[in-house]
Amino acid sequence: MKKDIHPSNYRTVIFKDISLDKAWLGKSTANTKETLKWEDGNEYPLIKLEISNESHPFFTGKVKLVDTAGRIDKFKKRYATKKKEDSASE
Helix, strand or coil: CCCCCCCCCCEEEEEEECCCCEEEEEEECCCCCCEEECCCCCEEEEEEECCCCCCCHHHHCCCCCCCCCCHHHHHHHHHHHHHHHHHHHC
């Protein structure tokens, strides 16, 4: 393996699937501002996931709509106003 091409800041973090409220320990270099106390009494950085292999329809075989932030409505609203602006400028 080549030297000095891999990140050196791997650390233990908590991944939490917010759609199932399920958490597990893993390693990551991702930055986060939140921490959470784990079962062993230590505090670890928290990385929130909206979907993981525990909740993804491909792995579970169940179809589940996950719209935690109203993304579909925001998308429709944003592009509806853009469409109106485009037709008004023509």
